[in-house]
Amino acid sequence: EVQLVESGGDLVQPGGSLRLSCAASGFSLYDHAMHWVRQPPGKGLEWVSGISWNGGDIGYADSVKGRFTISRDNAKNSLYLQMNSLRTDDTALYYCAKDINGAQYYALDVWGQGTTVTVSS
Amino acid sequence: DIQMTQSPSTLSASVGDRVTITCRASQSIGDWLAWYQQKPGKAPRLLIYKASSLKRGVPSRFSGSGSGTEFTLTISSLQPDDFASYYCQQCKSYSTFGQGTKLE
Numbered sequence: 663e664v665q666l667v668e669s670g671g672d673l674v675q676p677g678g679s680l681r682l683s684c685a686a687s688g689f690s691l692y693d694h695a696m697h698w699v700r701q702p703p704g705k706g707l708e709w710v711s712g713i714s715w716n717g718g719d720i721g722y723a724d725s726v727k728g729r730f731t732i733s734r735d736n737a738k739n740s741l742y743l744q745m746n747s748l749r750t751d752d753t754a755l756y757y758c759a760k761d762i763n764g765a766q767y768y769a770l771d772v773w774g775q776g777t778t779v780t781v782s783s
Numbered sequence: 784d785i786q787m788t789q790s791p792s793t794l795s796a797s798v799g800d801r802v803t804i805t806c807r808a809s810q811s812i813g814d815w816l817a818w819y820q821q822k823p824g825k826a827p828r829l830l831i832y833k834a835s836s837l838k839r840g841v842p843s844r845f846s847g848s849g850s851g852t853e854f855t856l857t858i859s860s861l862q863p864d865d866f867a868s869y870y871c872q873q874c875k876s877y878s879t880f881g882q883g884t885k886l887e
Contacts, residue, residue: 706883707870721877757826767874769817769832
């Protein structure tokens with residue numbers, strides 16, 4: 663079964679850091695671009711970051727650029743999101759998602775169940 | 784950055800209705816558009832990719848059309864299971880989601 667499982671979400675103070683992980687199973691991460699998408703409580707979806715199959719093309723939403731870093735370890739079939747200088751408006755459910763394609767972003771056909779990040783003092 | 788604008792934000796409809804949701808891009812994105820359905824407490828589900836390609840396993844009452852800057856998602860005959868939120872997503876330049884449409 664194709665599956666993505668996120669972990670690492672927590673309560674953190676403003677200005678703090680957190681590292682999210684996403685473990686893939688049932689398919690090889692190597693063949694696919696991967697993404698992080700977040701959803702604040704009661705609000706819509708926001709694309710956060712994406713990374714091509716080999717890490718050669720990386721993109722970020724303006725809201726997280728310079729603070730978040732996406733990375734992947736194809737050998738471990740895992741995706742990561744390092745989140746620094748966290749702000750209260752980063753509070754959200756963070757989803758890991760698999761792209762249909764490897765290089766050019768196409769569409770997200772497999773999603774995890776999400777991990778919750780709460781930024782509050 | 785490419786902005787995506789969906790309309791309407793909320794849509795009231797009944798079982799059996801034909802419904803259409805519109806998504807507009809701030810600049811041309813070709814056919815690099817996907818549609819998702821999301822139910823409360825669940826992860827989004829891909830319905831349509833490349834503007835009009837139906838994902839395998841998605842009911843044929845769902846269809847997508849458009850290119851350039853204007854796109855539509857149509858449900859030909861609304862079923863009880865279709866009441867949910869719907870999002871468009873551009874994948875031309877990195878990615879952006881529309882703000883969503885709640886179908887009630």
